Amino acid sequence: MIRRALPCGIALATLCGWPLAAAAAQPIDAVSQAAVTWLQTHRALPGTRMVLEAAPLDSRLRLADCPSPLDASLPGNRPLNARVSVTVRCPVPGGWTVRVPVMVKLFAPVLVSSHPLARGDGLGATDVHTEERDVATLAYGYIADLEQAGGRALARPVNAGTVLTPGMLAGRQAVRIGDAVSMEASVEGVVIRAEGVAMGAGDTGSRLKVRNASSGKVLDAVVRGPGLVAVLP
DSSP states (O other): OOOOOOOOOSTTHHHHTOOOOOOOBOOHHHHHHHHHHHHHHHSOOTTOEEEEEEOOOOTTOOOBOOSSOOEEEOGGGOOOOSEEEEEEEOOSTTOOEEEEEEEEEEEEEEEEESSOBOTTOOOOTTTEEEEEEEGGGOTTOOOOSHHHHTTEEESSOBOTTOBOOGGGEEEEOSBOTTOEEEEEEEETTEEEEEEEEESSOBSTTOEEEEEETTTOOEEEEEEEETTEEEEOO
């Protein structure tokens, strides 16, 4: 009995010793790099230094090679924090989508208190200094310069070396410590005016102490407006 040799097909390729042509796969490193590159291009801020590290993807992940450039985005236009998840997809019909976790460090100059500050204190050049900090970890924001403080006083005391945040600021200051102020006092319907020096700071309606420039006497007063206080009886 004569047996004819069967032609080697795909099912018999291994037995025949023929190599199988594997489907082209998308390099996993390229997917991670697409996420990092997108963040560097679209989320870098002027005056900041960004350090990014993509978390390793599952080594068992198998993705078909994408014939088009990979597309990346941050869902919901979310702000940057210490860890974000970037969506990377192959933008073709039936293409795949992968979420890439990325650790973010975003270094920027911020204002830090140079010495302990009390509630009601204004912020001057001698009260603060600039340090580079990772602002991605500052959940309550930060103040980059004195102009951002806009003449406002502190709403609470802060220790030396504290990163200043917008939430630490109270209302704007109509009077600052050391300002020359016009003091008014009403005595039996007669308004008496004198010059003084503010020993505290605050916006209109704030109570503070003032020192009479002539007598040196310290008085309690209420801020009525910029440079103007009403002495309390």
